[in-house]
Amino acid sequence: MSDDGKERTVELRYDGGAQTLPLLTGTEGDQAFEVKTLLGTAGMVTLDPGFGNTASCKSEITYIDGAAGILRYRGYPIQDLAQGSSFLEVCYLLIKGRLPEAAELKEFADELRSNAELPEGMADMLDAFPRNAHPMTLLASAVNTLSAFYADSVNPQDPAQVDLATTRLLAKLPTIAARIYRNSIGEAPIAPDPSLDYVENFLNMTFGSAKPEGEVGELFAKAMDLLLILHADHEQNCSTATVRVVGSSQADLYGSVSAGINALFGPLHGGANQAVLEMLEQIREMGGDLDAFLAQVKDRESKTRLMGFGHRVYKNFDPRSREIKGLARQILDRQERPDELFELALKLEDKALADSYFTERKLYPNVDFFTGVIYRAMGFPTSMFTVLFAIGRLPGWIAHWREQLADPATRISRPRQLYIGPGERSYPGRA
Template structure:
């Protein structure tokens, strides 16, 4: 029997499994509507004759879950999502209430520390974050080393990783692996200081990545502005006296930051925790999360929406585009979500914010195409039956475009606010009961069984598919001349 009790009450909170291979019955406890995956290791059976030894049948069952479709890897108190009902809450508070009444920095505090702050606590938190927004002068050389046309996410990811090299006291490899897990006042103080630094410098580094493209000198973070106000100032200030960003754009960006602050265990957050489970410094963990968010299936989705709308063209082209989507000839970006099976609750808030921005900036020509796409898709059974409703990316890209941000900067505007969520989950894991265990998933090995090494002269070409052999690269220009030249030690192709 697997761990459990024999009482009727306890039996009702369990799962009974009968292994037809052996006839044995196992009782697995259900706690918080979940079952421990390790319980299945107790379900063993003898190997069948001729069975692959790599199946490890006698060592217990493994749980196969490609892409974490239904696997919980941590107990969390931070963000709750109900995809069926379209619910998103930060620490129990509905996102709709926070978007109207709170700010990004206040939500960052809420996510990290668990409750909305009192005014004295929030003043301390905000002052520390803004104080730590200034970058070391030497870091300017790192940013300047990138080409003017480098993708800003490549720059930002590199900058987060490099940032850790400035703070030896923040590195568990140097200061001891219990640096962040002890939970003592001294340990918490060190942890909080890194949180202030990462939140404060995120906007500064993003602005520096932006100004590289413009060929402009970097701007020292100003005093007295809001978090998003300081961000806009650092991107756009050209030396004018008394410069202040437009308050409507400042507020709109703050709302978008708030909505993007956290979204439970998405790909980038999971990457942060996977990396952080090795007890690496938080700068390296955040850099890994930034790299994960870079992908078009994650942080690049709002950029993909704009490229899609541009490719569609005028609103009259929408019906033809949707027919192509149904035939799998085109990709519909900005609709549907891995978690939400109804409407994304953030999309309604973003839509209202979009109206406020467009009233200031003027209507984007793509808006009419977007509206037609929205209306046509929402009355088409093909998309309705598949629960493909607009998500937050559908509208946020239009807002960023209206505000004058280049498309490849959109993922940066996703990454900067998500730092708060990453840090909240990282901090929770560091302080969890029982300590931190390094994340090490299992695999189902389906490769070749044991085989002997064959000398190269005796080998046969066994690659039957293109993926089983290296691709030959066509060389032209300088490379072609180089390979045609003769020199000592030239390799034989």
Template sequence: MGRPADSNGTNDETLTVRDNRTGKTYTIPIKDNAVSATAFKAISAPLRPGERAENETPKGLRVSDRGFLNTAVIQSEITYIDGEAGVLRYRGYPIEQLALRSTHLETAYLLIYGTLPAERQLRRFESEVIIFFRSFRYDAHPMAILTSAFSYLGSYYGEANPSLQGQKLFTQGDRTSLANMDRQIFRIIGKATSLAAMAYRVRQGREVCHPAGGALVYRTPTTCFASRFLYQMDHLGQENYKPSPVLEKALDILFLLHADHELNASCTTVLQTGSSLVDPYSAVAAGCASLYASYDPCLLTGQPGGANEAVIRMLITIGSPENVPAFLEAVKRRERVLSGFGHRVYKTSDPRSFIIRKTADDVFKETGKDELLETAMALHDAAIKDEYFVQRRLAPNVDFCGLIYRAMGFPLDFFPVLFAVPRVVGWLAHWRQACESMWPHGHSPTYNCARFTLGQGRRDYVPVGERLVVEGLKAEPLPVAHSGMSKRTVLAEFTGKSKL
């Protein structure tokens, strides 16, 4: 904690801060190249004449970090990213080695439990993972279905709900607590493909249930995570149906690459939700809702699920390679948005982009080249040579994997689902780690973000007849354009109709 400095003592692992408002000096410990934000609460001063009471100056100094650009909210051993050097490691293993030699399920085990599994452990994990919803509209967005389905799934497992079983359900650290936690992890990872496949089949207007009744999704003859997913989506009763091994391998690699990426918006949402000790199904549903977005608004790292979709729509808008120069000039004038380049973390090329390029080549040999590929490559080649983009360090990122998804025949609105299915693994790894951090006391460090109030101070209520009219673009509701029944009702006459 921050404390007045000892003028006689020296400590290299400290930060000395002088508060010029009071003349006091404070020493703040440095641990693992980090200082505790709460240590600054000891640095307080009296309110100055005329200063706003809402600043709460006597209560200690606050730390402002809009967008969490330099704030570490947890200590994690899961994923390491060096954006300056273009490095991504899962539990210490370079992503390039895992993509070449591992599988998605094996990497899932690594992320959640900290080590690569022995053969016996891997077989058991695969077995556990292996071991409803007709009411959605046919035109519902698949990501909306997946989000709802995870939340809906939680209602079936009261054993996983701390609200029903006690708030220390997952935070005791004993064998029973661990076993219950792992059971939910197996279920969520295993059902992620089933729910996503059902969302796809609803989206395609296909039967969700087996024609003979019974199981909602056909039994699959393989333990490969990606192969099972393809089988569940596409098998319509054909005998001895086997997905393409090339597409199976490509999808498994993409799942592995997207399994985790530190505390991006969706992962932070899961941890924020989970810190209130809600059941993991609700926390995962919250992560899906965050991933559903087309932009990562303010948090730490990574790209949201809708970004892949945005790249394809951009390429469709460009149309052909000869239109690329004009498009890039429009980007420079800020008339258009360049998707698929740049990253909040990586200041050089995203290390996953090289793996995706090789994977794309393998897929295109099987499916034929996507008609947008030439446009994408022309855009890539022009952007990396243009000084405007080079100076801004806008290198290609992983969002061009949308070209692979498109070549594999997935509709655009299914791209976020293809992002969410593997990212469930990372969410659960961080959720499990957060639960472990509460052992052995079972206390929940519920995320409560500090704030500082700007603008109006205290104001007294004024009766409606005495208030001044405040007008302006942000100061009052804008007119709503009515159509259909609401428009006809506005134009109709009836008793009690407002005259405003």
């Protein structure tokens, strides 16, 4: 609707006719014209590979302005949440739609503590997997299997079961992830400790006695909490869209999130921070010659890419990267010796931002540029990086699955196609 109350429209003209389509406006002035009747009225569909120009839904959860570098969860700027909130408070905000009161947050945290243990059969299943299997494969398998252990929370039409599945997933994913890591290094699992908060408990289950104590331990917990907040949601990215597509069939929350984990496992989605570390290692092997490396990046004949720069949505600084850079400095300043890769990353950032070749192409540091350096300093192997991403993204997946479930406009996802194969042809007879 316009300010005068009249419905706003756009006109689509094509050979043989025209269609008048509703023009919708979002909270921040974003506009979309609705094409859901186009096939029925005009016999046509839209073609948008990768869906970069297609809104699949209306959502109240996360707002992004890629040109201005803005990210907000439920209206709250990511900078404010990063500096003043906690991961559990952000989980509550994304899933419930509002910030919790102190008593509500305590009750929420207590519920997660009391549900953190794994069922005995699941622990046995995880222990039976090969130690050298990728952690993301195991994580997706374990989450999908939760529906077998908890048949009392698989009905999307029962609000109580949805709430129970939500609690169990949030509570158990860190426990699953920690056990996967412990198995991979041949160490005994560490049970959840109800005296610890959510993030401290995860770090304890993961590293045990190897976890740093005192000031460094507190800094690591703070860093992990912040990184989880920064990864908690990013509207309709590949994995979140996958959760929605699978959930649109009324698949349960466990199966839908498992599908999202598999989507995140794809190297084009969740593996960028590992690729940044590999790039920095490559530069180190070149003797730290940043000019030579950047020349390779600019060479059209070269396959060398500048990892950790640029974003599908952001055409300015990724607002999450600003928060992470300062955190990386705090952590690495407390290392016993300087971190060569971090120093290379700082110098590479400076050179790239001073080079018009990159700035004219809107290539600015994104959330992945310093994340891998931080995880590495904390002791995580690169194979666990995407698992940490999944723990952070879980509340966003859940929020979108629940929002879609509650939306009366939801239909099972069924994209169309433009067929370009052979026309009808006769099947050859057999001799």
